[in-house]
Amino acid sequence: MEDEKITELLTNRDQSGLAALKAKYERLILKVCRGFLRSPEDAEECANDTLLAVWERIPPDRPDNLTAYICKIARRKTIDKLRYNTAAMRSTELMTELDECLPSGYSTEDEAEKAELSAALNEWLRSLDERHRKLFTLRYFYMQSAKDAAKACSMTPTAATTALARLRGSLKKYLVERGLFYE
């Protein structure tokens, strides 16, 4: 079913829209959730939370890009779960990698600061060529393993690991230059 039709059904509170949403996107949502969560049960729970959240938010939301909208919600739900569940994090590797750019202890409690950080990240991403943008997005948005991301980008895992390290260095430099992070 086309995304527009699904959105229309959801907007009209038609439960067949939820069924269509689940049929089309459940596996993608699970893919996003499993990128971070070790426990299949946790991933399932996050996927269900994501579907429910989409159902609750449309309407009033009317996303232009339903796929991106769903993936973002799935990712937020996954991070929420991580915050809640401190015991079984698969995320250590990813956390450690992003800590190279901005330490976890670095506070961005202020909403404006968070928004500025997001804007800076998007600006930095736009400065990258497509392959590196894809590599970064697969690794840090979709939380794919470096090897999976490498394959998707037609790279060897070694090359991807090297490229990711360079990207983190570049991002850190960018954040420092923008005054968002002081070493």
Place this chain on the structure above:
Amino acid sequence: MNKINPLFDAVSEIDDKTVADFIPKYKTKPRKALKIAVITVAAALLLGTTAAATTLGDNPIVKINNNQVVPLHSSYVDENGWTVETTAVRLPFDTTCYTPVGEVRAVFDSELHEDGIYDELGVRLDDVSNGINFYINAEKNGEIPMTLMHGCYYDNYHQHETITPEGEIIIEFWQDPIQALESANRESMTVDEKLEEWRRYGNDFLEYGGFEHPSMRELYESGSGVSVGSADVHKFESTPSEAMKLYGYAPVSMDGCSEKAGMTAVMYKGTDNDTGEYTIFQQMFVYTLVDEQSGAEIVFTVWRSAENKDTYTDHFDFEYEYIQLNTGTQARLHQSADNSYILEFEKDGAAYGLQLGRERNLAESILEKMELL
């Protein structure tokens, strides 16, 4: 509570276009049908029977040793009304195959599978208007041009390969109806066009893959660069311990498990980025341990890559990676999209991986025995 890096929140706000542009591949079909297909094909081979001359479209698919065997092709309608096609093939190594594009030899290439396993045959499907051609990307001399390794994408098919300790490869592939629909309007490509596309991917590989030897760079910049890679496959009937001694390694052992005879080793070769020498840069070993208590067979896939090819020989030591894990080396249990559990870790700049099978309790049992849980 663990502190979540604020960048993770920021990454959540990546713009919609980027998020939508780079959706990872994901599977939309249940695995059940695949397993049935594989079992059926395997049974046909074991019985020595010639499987039905199954074709996709009007083309003969693959002949192995002059017997037309596979792929087995099945079709069913899923719960959403999609017609899902599944196919499976089981190939011995070093087998001459007769395909629609000529006689080729089945060998490995080193494309990284989404499971993180370097076990992929250079096999691809091509969706053409009058059916589906199936052929193998290998040259007759048994070496696969590296350019073919990184362009093997399937417009509307997913593929999964498994290597067995007996030295066989099980290839499963199935149609993804959603992606098929999305790609239905793509322009069909001829084989020559596809080859050209692969060459482009190969050039990209030269740029990003670490094969940055000046001569390769020059070739790349001239637009005609081809870096050649291949993989040697060695089969052993002896125990993994005995076989691995030949490579100078200590065997991987596990409490309560014995070794099953038989092992396959794969040596991946490519051009060294510093010396320009054609050398081994990756190794993989596949073998079976048997749980003495339950009799369960655990197939291990251990692979090894070296960041620094000059010193890779110093890195190839399997003996104590588990101890390193125990003493704090960062390790990761990864559940792949097809539910295989994979433990990944790094040591001395090299990446290791252990495939622990598809049963969660078995994977956990292994890790418990390794005292990692």
